[in-house]
Amino acid sequence: MLGLIKGMIITWKSNWRKPVTVQYPDESLPLAPGYFGFPGLIYDHEVDEPFCVGCQVCARYCPTDAIFVTMKDNPKFKEGTSKRRKIVDSFELNISRCISCNICVEVCNFDAIEMTDTFEAAGYHPDVVAGIPALIEMSEKQRKGVLARPLKETR
Amino acid sequence: MALDRLQTVDMTINMGPQHPSTHGVFRMVLRVDGERILDCEPYIGYLHRGFEKLSENENYHTVLIHLDRTDYLAGFCNEMAYIIALEKLLGVVPSERAEYIRVIMCELNRIASHMMFYGALGADAGALTPFLYAFRERERLQGLFEAVSGARMMFFYFRAGGVRIDLPDGFIRECRRVLDAVKFGIDECDKLLTNNEVFISRTKGIGAISAAAAIDYGCSGPILRACGVKEDVRRSEPYSIYDRLDFDIPVAYSGDTYDRYVVRMEEMRQSIRIVEQCLDQIPDGPFMGKVPRFIRPEPGEVYVRTENPRGDYGIYLISRGGDYPYRVKLRSPCFCNLMALREMLKDCYIADSVMVLGSLDIVLGEVDR
Amino acid sequence: MPAWIDAAIRVAIMLFFVFNIVMVLIYMERKVLAHIQQRLGPMRTGFHGILQSPADAIKLMVKEDLAPSSADKWVFRSAPYLVFVPIFMMFVAIPFSSSVVIRHLDMGLFYLVAFSSLSIVGMLMAGWGSDNKYALLGGVRAAAQLISYELPLGISILGVALLTQSLRLGDIASAQYPLPFIFAQPLGFVIFITASLAEMSRTPFDIPVAESELVGGPLVEYSGMRWAVFFLAEYANLVATSAIAVLIFLGGWSWPFYALEGVGWLMQILAVAWFFTKVFALIFVVFWLRGTLPRLRIDQLMTFAWKLLIPFSFVNLLLTAAAVIYGTAILALVWVATACLGYTVYAYARSR
Numbered sequence: 001m002l003g004l005i006k007g008m009i010i011t012w013k014s015n016w017r018k019p020v021t022v023q024y025p026d027e028s029l030p031l032a033p034g035y036f037g038f039p040g041l042i043y044d045h046e047v048d049e050p051f052c053v054g055c056q057v058c059a060r061y062c063p064t065d066a067i068f069v070t071m072k073d074n075p076k077f078k079e080g081t082s083k084r085r086k087i088v089d090s091f092e093l094n095i096s097r098c099i100s101c102n103i104c105v106e107v108c109n110f111d112a113i114e115m116t117d118t119f120e121a122a123g124y125h126p127d128v129v130a131g132i133p134a135l136i137e138m139s140e141k142q143r144k145g146v147l148a149r150p151l152k153e154t155r
Numbered sequence: 156m157a158l159d160r161l162q163t164v165d166m167t168i169n170m171g172p173q174h175p176s177t178h179g180v181f182r183m184v185l186r187v188d189g190e191r192i193l194d195c196e197p198y199i200g201y202l203h204r205g206f207e208k209l210s211e212n213e214n215y216h217t218v219l220i221h222l223d224r225t226d227y228l229a230g231f232c233n234e235m236a237y238i239i240a241l242e243k244l245l246g247v248v249p250s251e252r253a254e255y256i257r258v259i260m261c262e263l264n265r266i267a268s269h270m271m272f273y274g275a276l277g278a279d280a281g282a283l284t285p286f287l288y289a290f291r292e293r294e295r296l297q298g299l300f301e302a303v304s305g306a307r308m309m310f311f312y313f314r315a316g317g318v319r320i321d322l323p324d325g326f327i328r329e330c331r332r333v334l335d336a337v338k339f340g341i342d343e344c345d346k347l348l349t350n351n352e353v354f355i356s357r358t359k360g361i362g363a364i365s366a367a368a369a370i371d372y373g374c375s376g377p378i379l380r381a382c383g384v385k386e387d388v389r390r391s392e393p394y395s396i397y398d399r400l401d402f403d404i405p406v407a408y409s410g411d412t413y414d415r416y417v418v419r420m421e422e423m424r425q426s427i428r429i430v431e432q433c434l435d436q437i438p439d440g441p442f443m444g445k446v447p448r449f450i451r452p453e454p455g456e457v458y459v460r461t462e463n464p465r466g467d468y469g470i471y472l473i474s475r476g477g478d479y480p481y482r483v484k485l486r487s488p489c490f491c492n493l494m495a496l497r498e499m500l501k502d503c504y505i506a507d508s509v510m511v512l513g514s515l516d517i518v519l520g521e522v523d524r
Numbered sequence: 525m526p527a528w529i530d531a532a533i534r535v536a537i538m539l540f541f542v543f544n545i546v547m548v549l550i551y552m553e554r555k556v557l558a559h560i561q562q563r564l565g566p567m568r569t570g571f572h573g574i575l576q577s578p579a580d581a582i583k584l585m586v587k588e589d590l591a592p593s594s595a596d597k598w599v600f601r602s603a604p605y606l607v608f609v610p611i612f613m614m615f616v617a618i619p620f621s622s623s624v625v626i627r628h629l630d631m632g633l634f635y636l637v638a639f640s641s642l643s644i645v646g647m648l649m650a651g652w653g654s655d656n657k658y659a660l661l662g663g664v665r666a667a668a669q670l671i672s673y674e675l676p677l678g679i680s681i682l683g684v685a686l687l688t689q690s691l692r693l694g695d696i697a698s699a700q701y702p703l704p705f706i707f708a709q710p711l712g713f714v715i716f717i718t719a720s721l722a723e724m725s726r727t728p729f730d731i732p733v734a735e736s737e738l739v740g741g742p743l744v745e746y747s748g749m750r751w752a753v754f755f756l757a758e759y760a761n762l763v764a765t766s767a768i769a770v771l772i773f774l775g776g777w778s779w780p781f782y783a784l785e786g787v788g789w790l791m792q793i794l795a796v797a798w799f800f801t802k803v804f805a806l807i808f809v810v811f812w813l814r815g816t817l818p819r820l821r822i823d824q825l826m827t828f829a830w831k832l833l834i835p836f837s838f839v840n841l842l843l844t845a846a847a848v849i850y851g852t853a854i855l856a857l858v859w860v861a862t863a864c865l866g867y868t869v870y871a872y873a874r875s876r
Contacts, residue, residue: 002870003350006817010347011284011560020291034320036306063213063220086593101220102311115305168657176736190822279736281727282820287561347816352869353728354818358721505661506821
């Protein structure tokens with residue numbers, strides 16, 4: 001009977017401890033820096049366009065085929081304001097397929113993608129496919145006040 | 156009425172894949188006579204995702220994301236096995252600091268995985284509280300994983316020659332704090348269940364297997380050590396820096412569910428010892444060794460064994476040159492341990508089936524791959 | 525007022541009371557378990573989730589009433605009521621104070637034991653009628669368990685009946701003024717609590733509904749209102765059994781404040797409040813046990829009943845009978861027997 005009584009004492013003690021529950025949608029635990037949420041597109045504020053040139057490396061390496069990218073000629077390159085010959089035309093991330101594995105960030109040659117803190121895909125009318133504006137917004141939200149430059153250490 | 160003329164038929168009970176206590180999507184068909192199990196037929200493959208085939212179309216590093224998803228409770232330990240194999244193929248030596256980081260993460264992962272085992276075994280036995288206590292402790296460790304690797308379960312953290320990023324600032328202090336809390340938590344879990352009369356009567360002598368049978372089935376890890384075989388890859392074939400560390404291999408002798416439980420509880424304490432030593436010894440320096448720019452190993456093959464929380468986790472990696480591995484074969488400890496289930500469940504009761512299965516601590520992602 | 529109208533009103537009040545106390549208990553169990561596990565429990569519905577039980581009740585009432593196509597429909601549909609009605613019938617005889625009661629029965633104790641064993645028919649019907657192997661196993665387990673534990677339960681309270689020379693519950697409660705029977709009958713109390721935990725299918729004896737292997741046992745195919753009736757029955761049984769334990773072992777309303785036997789309405793209210801304080805304390809212990817203990821296995825459960833509880837309950841009965849004839853000093857031996865029981869359980873677990 002001793003073990004039984006010992007167990008009862010343990011449960012009695014923890015009855016009076018502070019609960020560890022976090023009431024999730026109201027409050028949430030702070031995310032660690034470099035948290036793997038969904039990938040976002042980093043925005044180049046100097047030239048006013050995303051870093052992404054639409055080279056499709058991420059789309060090729062994506063293990064779940066969640067990324068669809070197309071490329072176009074950069075009009076700003078003709079004007080001479082940008083050094084990027086090509087620029088991303090459309091970048092679609094299928095949020096429901098993305099497994100937040102960080103591979104797109106790893107393989108990107110232009111450091112144009114980063115993992116953002118956005119990880120909540122649920123909603124009443126979720127946008128399953130995130131386009132360029134949404135992806136840029138995810139990245140911007142994370143680095144508000146920070147100069148929009150790719151973080152080398154995320155590689 | 157003559158009772159001997161009364162025909163009785165054995166009943167078959169299908170447990171799983173959708174069943175709360177089959178630890179994932181394992182399915183077993185029990186042939187029972189009343190409450191007693193006559194035979195047990197395990198069916199696997201419900202979670203088959205073709206990891207080995209998928210790996211042939213990934214380049215050498217991105218295979219890791221599939222490895223994280225095989226044994227999803229011990230991602231770091233799986234990555235460790237694969238990365239050592241890859242480093243051997245490449246002829247790359249990891250930096251000293253990276254070795255320590257890897258061992259720290261692996262051992263923390265072992266504690267987290269065993270905590271999961273503890274909670275699940277408690278839940279199988281019908282106690283609700285151990286599960287929540289175990290998750291409370293596991294949550295602390297998950298916080299460390301998140302701070303280090305950015306992810307809570309699917310880490311993608313190790314790289315050939317090192318790790319992806321260095322430990323965050325203040326990690327060592329934070330890790331010591333967490334370890335103290337976890338030590339206290341393990342003691343509490345121990346007091347709650349280990350000496351409980353009901354728990355003892357549910358686990359002692361249940362699902363016992365002899366050392367010879369366990370070796371024949373290819374069991375490894377805590378299952379084998381609970382049978383009295385002092386076999387641990389960390390000691391018998393030391394990899395990484397385990398030969399420099401001082402730790403014991405817990406062994407129990409009757410090979411039943413209770414001994415597997417006891418072995419795992421002790422392993423958690425030993426893991427804490429290892430992590431504390433590593434935290435004392437960890438050197439400064441680069442977190443990456445010298446690595447070629449392109450990961451293109453020479454043709455060749457290598458087999459690496461490591462000690463996963465569940466046992467002997469082996470990676471067989473074949474390269475034929477080029478960017479992609481020719482073959483990645485996984486020697487899954489869960490799979491071999493699970494095959495002994497039929498032997499263990501002989502003459503058990505239905506209620507024991509979930510206990511014995513829980514004591515094997517299978518992860519179906521790894522069994523089915 | 526004709527007697528039957530009076531009775532009908534009393535029964536209606538009691539039914540209302542049972543529904544409400546079950547809701548309170550469900551809320552209490554969730555909160556107690558949550559805090560034992562360092563969680564918060566229900567927090568969203570109302571202040572600290574206080575409306576969670578009514579919300580659940582409404583949800584269950586509007587849910588679709590499903591029956592498996594291969595089920596034995598009549599048996600399946602009537603089973604929940606056959607579980608609930610006998611348990612509710614127990615409330616007819618339970619006095620909450622010297623005059624707050626539906627009917628004072630001269631055979632009250634006997635009546636309670638008789639009705640507490642009837643609900644097993646409903647469990648067996650639920651297990652059989654569902655046409656589900658899990659449910660069938662659960663139903664058979666329930667039958668085996670409930671019948672086995674009926675014996676120690678009945679025999680353990682016979683000692684009290686011997687001491688008071690009465691089966692009337694009011695008399696038993698009043699007879700405990702200086703000393704409640706838990707001190708004179710410790711062995712009886714321990715056996716009664718253990719056996720009634722099994723009768724109620726509470727942890728560590730929740731084998732019929734074992735959610736880890738039988739995923740709910742006889743209840744596995746039930747949904748909506750019928751499932752709610754099972755739930756209602758389970759918690760009503762918890763109240764009834766705790767009330768019996770308080771009445772016959774913990775001194776009911778009369779110990780340690782004998783004045784609560786008085787007839788004034790204030791005294792009656794105080795008596796009922798005091799009675800329920802004890803009942804809830806006992807129920808808290810049941811929840812606490814649930815938060816601590818794993819579940820026994822069916823064969824261990826039967827062994828426990830037949831090899832341990834029934835012999836010890838006979839020992840208790842014999843010692844009590846001897847005490848009634850030869851003097852109360854013999855009751856000291858009951859304490860020795862209680863220690864023996866505790867040691868046997870301990871030694872059994874050690875020996876394995």
